[in-house]
Amino acid sequence: MRSDHLLTGAGGLQKGAFPPFAVTAASPVKPMKIGYPCINRSVNCRGNRTFRLASYSPERFIDVCTANLDCLSQVLRYNVASGILFFRISSDIIPFASHPVLDVAWQEILGEKLGEIGRYIRANRIRISMHPDQFVVINSNRSDVVERSVRELEYHADFLGLLGLSEDARIQIHVGGVYGDRVGAMDRFISSYHELLDDRVRKYLSIENDDRCYCLADCLEISRKTGIPVIFDNFHHSLLNRGEPVSGAMASAAATWGGGCGLPMVDYSSQEPGKRPGVHAETIDTDDFSTFVETCSGLDFDIMLEIKDKEKSALQAIDCLSSDPRLITGVDP
Numbered sequence: 001m002r003s004d005h006l007l008t009g010a011g012g013l014q015k016g017a018f019p020p021f022a023v024t025a026a027s028p029v030k031p032m033k034i035g036y037p038c039i040n041r042s043v044n045c046r047g048n049r050t051f052r053l054a055s056y057s058p059e060r061f062i063d064v065c066t067a068n069l070d071c072l073s074q075v076l077r078y079n080v081a082s083g084i085l086f087f088r089i090s091s092d093i094i095p096f097a098s099h100p101v102l103d104v105a106w107q108e109i110l111g112e113k114l115g116e117i118g119r120y121i122r123a124n125r126i127r128i129s130m131h132p133d134q135f136v137v138i139n140s141n142r143s144d145v146v147e148r149s150v151r152e153l154e155y156h157a158d159f160l161g162l163l164g165l166s167e168d169a170r171i172q173i174h175v176g177g178v179y180g181d182r183v184g185a186m187d188r189f190i191s192s193y194h195e196l197l198d199d200r201v202r203k204y205l206s207i208e209n210d211d212r213c214y215c216l217a218d219c220l221e222i223s224r225k226t227g228i229p230v231i232f233d234n235f236h237h238s239l240l241n242r243g244e245p246v247s248g249a250m251a252s253a254a255a256t257w258g259g260g261c262g263l264p265m266v267d268y269s270s271q272e273p274g275k276r277p278g279v280h281a282e283t284i285d286t287d288d289f290s291t292f293v294e295t296c297s298g299l300d301f302d303i304m305l306e307i308k309d310k311e312k313s314a315l316q317a318i319d320c321l322s323s324d325p326r327l328i329t330g331v332d333p
Contacts, residue, residue: 035086083329168262
């Protein structure tokens with residue numbers, strides 16, 4: 001099925017086709033970009049289809065991967081047409097990519113399609129990230145867990161590499177578990193980073209403060225010993241912190257970014273009213289979002305909205321920031 005089918009009114013688009021999947025003229029990079037993770041609910045496809053391991057076959061694997069990549073192409077076209085230039089690609093886009101059962105050279109079979117998608121991403125200045133699942137824990141006290149985690153990170157790095165993306169694309173992970181010894185667990189993370197991860201993984205890797213185990217200060221300490229950039233999560237920071245104000249916390253995280261890593265990435269969300277603490281909002285609270293951006297007005301960064309209605313909130317955020325000179329929503333002609 002062609003992915004340039006017609007949509008009516010989705011994301012501000014009236015009746016008409018998506019822009020052609022073609023390379024356009026690039027322009028200088030400007031901050032900031034707004035994004036959302038993994039799923040677009042306004043298009044009629046899913047880019048994270050998978051299947052039961054018991055039903056694996058090479059043919060089924062390639063069919064699912066091809067459908068996922070076709071959907072990714074469609075979502076990226078929607079995003080560009082809507083001014084959304086930051087996107088988190090689902091880790092499930094290549095199912096079981098790091099599993100021993102896989103006996104398919106997907107890098108070769110899907111290489112041409114990945115190259116086409118990568119050219120579109122680069123030409124339209126789309127910022128890309130990926131966020132491996134919670135089972136990726138390189139500070140685990142179990143060697144088998146660490147080994148699987150390293151393989152999964154290598155898959156993510158290979159995927160970004162096949163798209164032809166530089167290190168401004170990021171793989172973000174949490175530090176991991178505490179295991180009754182925070183200092184020892186942090187040391188294991190640092191050792192794994194230096195000793196087990198190769199250059200292609202370290203090129204893309206970032207860490208994020210979480211809401212239960214490792215606050216921003218812990219991530220900054222790890223960054224000082226590894227050079228790894230820290231992605232600041234404002235919602236997690238509101239739940240786990242050492243009293244740092246948001247503006248200072250943001251500045252500290254931003255200082256860990258440099259070189260070719262691009263602008264700092266920030267994860268933004270807020271509390272869903274009436275739910276237990278830590279439940280992400282169903283839709284963006286534009287007042288809270290505006291306050292957050294204004295609080296950090298002296299910094300440049302790209303914002304990933306971890307809001308449950310995905311692209312709908314991204315469009316609201318873009319509208320909310322329409323007068324902010326930092327916002328970029330397209331490639332200049």
